[in-house]
Amino acid sequence: MTLQETLTTHIKQAIASLYGASLETVEFQATRKDFEGDITVVVFPMLRVVKGNPVQIGESIGTYLVEHVTEVTRFNVVKGFLNLVLSDAYFLSFFESVTDFSSFGIVPEGKDAMMVEFASPNTNKPLHLGHIRNVLLGYSVARILNAAGKKVYKTQIINDRGIHICKSMLAWKLYGNGETPQGSGLKGDKLVGNYYVKFDQEYKKEVAALIQDGKTEAEAKAEAPLLLEAQKMLQQWEAGDPETVELWKMMNGWVYEGFEKTYEAIGVDFDSYYYESNTYLLGKDNIMEGLETGVFYRKDDGSVWCDLTEDGLDEKIVLRSDGTAVYMTQDIGTAIQRVKDQPDINGMIYTVGNEQDYHFKVLFLILKKLGFNWADNLHHLSYGMVDLPSGKMKSREGTVVDADDLIAEMSATARTISEELGKIDDFNEQEKEQLYHTIGLGALKYYILKVDPKKRILFDPAESVDFQGNTGPFIQYTYARIMSILRKAGNVEKLPLESVALHTKERELLKQLQLFPETIQTAAENYSPALIANYTYDLVKEFNSFYQNVTILGAENDSEKNFRVRLSAAVAAVIKTAFGVLGIQVPDRM
């Protein structure tokens, strides 16, 4: 039984015996720093069943608890807040009860499985800052769910077909002179992306020329020879024309090699891949079944729709009049296919930008209407756009922040700062590179993950990311400093804690540590890496305050020293776990 449960039981008894009333629930919160106490009982809600002055009620409950609960040593009441002071023994026994802080808060993986989709790139251009936010969110949510006991499959759907892919293929064919990644030394995705930009440039020239000749803008855009040729290429691809398919395979292959390098640099991986070229015909059968059961209906022109007006949404088309699929058709089919492929999953998370909020609302509703029991466990992990000071990122115009460039820049910043500090001069070049990468990436990941996903991020590459204050490197630094203490402390055997009297700072640290398992659970329920990030920062602040105010290695006696070293080790272990679920590494030295 947790302390909260114990307290709840006793408070209910107190209310029953003192006032003859019965309480449903008791509300707790952490005591604010300005007041004495560790845990606070909010009296106000009790006024519904107990008539009286909140302060008096608080006083009488407090008196009762001190008498009946050994962990409560004293109390004070401010307005309607009953602040309880807990005994040292309570905190120390919590500390003793955790045998291994490196797995503290982690729930062992159970059978309940989820699939998390993220990344979802197009194969006509490299990954950019927007993808980074997507990938970091998706990956850390996958890890958080896993830490909370779920089995998790990480997947992505790759948009590897369509007119936009044909555009870069066509441009390469016309202007490429057989350029290859091997020959040019360019990363495959970069090379292909260049031709996508090239297509747009040439296309714009053609459009301008046509307008010169007297066409309207709309006509010019529709009739430009390059576009017509790209459309023809798409038809050839769909018809299975060997030459086109061959070109498509080759260029996509280059892109995948490039993507893999980027994923490796970011430090993420996937368990499965879905390709749109395989899934774009899926879903039609499911539509036909839904037509029979009355979930969908057919209009006179032959198109098939789903009427969602009763649910406050519009009518949605799910099959064109010519019988071909739309985006929605595919997503319905893909979702169903995934459950077939991986029958143990009972829910999916889609990491996709918030411009598709409506699409997923509709998708989930349709799947529910189709009667799938897992449709209740679908979640759109929706996130805001990443904007630049110059405005929106547009890949066709080349105004994007490239993922690889950004990571390299972050490492370079880490290098500059580290070299100035000169703390790792004894590292060899390879070790240094590794460390700069860890720090630079840590800065980037933390910067993005600490923000509520719903909010837009304004990212200024020029100012780059800070390394001071509430940042990844600050937390990594604290970890490295603790590791240094532990190296100096040597092997520490556990001494009994009975003689230890808790310092205020030690109390605060223990309280913060205690919150970790709950934080993981809440983060998993809310799909929120930001909660973990902010928790970790609070823990680190607490540790730094402890570190500055208390001597660890030079403590007055052996048992104090022993306790402080073990406490530091516990903090380090929790930082490592917390950052682990965010997908951020921590260095032993920096």
Place this chain on the structure above:
RNA sequence: GGCCCCGUAGUUCAAUGGAUAGAACAAGAGUUUCCUAAACUUUAGAUGCAAGUUCGAUUCUUGCCGGGGCUACCA
């Protein structure tokens, strides 16, 4: 027009309906004979506007004002 999201210090972010709205950066003032100063301590500074619900509202409701998005037989 309809629907959705966001508006908190100069800036970037916090705050299960709870106490005097927390941090960080930038600005000012301090702290290193001592375990890594990428640190710590400290001063000043904010809920877009107006109503409502409540013992209590940054949080919930409504209206307005600002920013963004969706509203394709595109994906």
